[in-house]
Amino acid sequence: MANPTKTLTKNSPLPALDAGATRLYSMRFCPFAHRASLVLAHKGVQYETLNIHLGNKPEWFQEKNPNGEVPVLETDGNIVYDSLVVAEYLDQVYKKSPLIPDDPLRKAHDAMIINYNGSKFVPNYYKILGSKGTEEEPITAMMTALEKLEDFLAARKSTFSEGDKPAFIDFMIWPWHERLPSLKKFEQVDVSLKKFPSLKKWYAAMIEVPAVKTCGFSVEMHDKFNIAWKGGDPDAFDVGLDQ
Ligand SMILES: N[C@@H](CCC(=O)N[C@@H](CS)C(=O)NCC(=O)O)C(=O)O
Numbered sequence: 001m002a003n004p005t006k007t008l009t010k011n012s013p014l015p016a017l018d019a020g021a022t023r024l025y026s027m028r029f030c031p032f033a034h035r036a037s038l039v040l041a042h043k044g045v046q047y048e049t050l051n052i053h054l055g056n057k058p059e060w061f062q063e064k065n066p067n068g069e070v071p072v073l074e075t076d077g078n079i080v081y082d083s084l085v086v087a088e089y090l091d092q093v094y095k096k097s098p099l100i101p102d103d104p105l106r107k108a109h110d111a112m113i114i115n116y117n118g119s120k121f122v123p124n125y126y127k128i129l130g131s132k133g134t135e136e137e138p139i140t141a142m143m144t145a146l147e148k149l150e151d152f153l154a155a156r157k158s159t160f161s162e163g164d165k166p167a168f169i170d171f172m173i174w175p176w177h178e179r180l181p182s183l184k185k186f187e188q189v190d191v192s193l194k195k196f197p198s199l200k201k202w203y204a205a206m207i208e209v210p211a212v213k214t215c216g217f218s219v220e221m222h223d224k225f226n227i228a229w230k231g232g233d234p235d236a237f238d239v240g241l242d243q
Helices: 029-042 085-093 104-130 136-156 168-185 198-208 210-215 219-230
Strands: 023-026 048-051 071-073 079-080
Touching: 023 104, 029 085, 029 168, 029 210, 048 210, 079 085, 085 168, 104 136, 104 168, 136 198, 136 219, 168 198, 168 210, 168 219
Parallel strands: 023 048
Antiparallel strands: 023 071, 071 079
C-alpha cells in the first residue's frame, strides 16, 4: 500500500526534514498527489511522505502551500506545489526515464490533452461522485470526455501515449482512471470501457506498470475511501490504516 502513514492534524508538530532528503506532503487518496507519487516512483526517487488531514490541517501547512492543497514537494527548504508543476519539475530534475517529450509541438499537444482531461473529465468525475442520485448531465459530459481520450489514444497508434512505455500524459491522467471503476458504487456509470477499445487496452497496460502498482489502490479501497469521504467521516483520510 502506498504512503501508509496516518494524517497529521492541526496540532501535529512539523517533523524535521534531513538535509538533502525529499518530502512529499500528500493525502493517500488525493489524485493530484497521486500524480506526484507516480513520477517519484517511476524515477526511483527516495522520498518520505507526510499525509495531511485535509479537514483539520496542521497549522504550519499553509506556509508550505498558500493554497492549502496537497501535493507539496520539499527538499532543503525548496518548495514546489501544484501537481502538474511538481511532476514537470521532477521530470526535469531526475533525468532517468524521461517522461515529457523533447519535441515542442508534441509537448504542446500532450499538455492540451492533459488540460482537456483536467477541465472536462476531472470535474465531472467529482460531480458524479458528489451527486445524490442518478444525474445524467455529468455522466454524459464525462462520456464525451472519454470519447475524446479514446480518439486521442487511437490516433497515437500505441498502447501508451508515446509508445510502449508510459509517458507524462499517461501518469497525469491515470489517477482519475484508476478511480473510475469506483463510480459504479455511486451512480449508474458504465465503467466497462467497452465502447472505448484503446482506453481499455491502455487501462489494462497501465495497471501492470511498476509505478502504478507501487502507488495505487484497489477499487475496493477507493470504494471505502469514497464512501467514508462522502459520508463525512472525519477518519476518511486514514481509511485502511489501523485506528
Ligand atoms: N491544482 C491543485 C489541486 C490539488 C487539490 O485539489 N488537492 C486537494 C486534495 S485531492 C486538496 O489538497 N484540498 C485541500 C483543500 O482544498 O483544502 C494541484 O493540481 O495540485
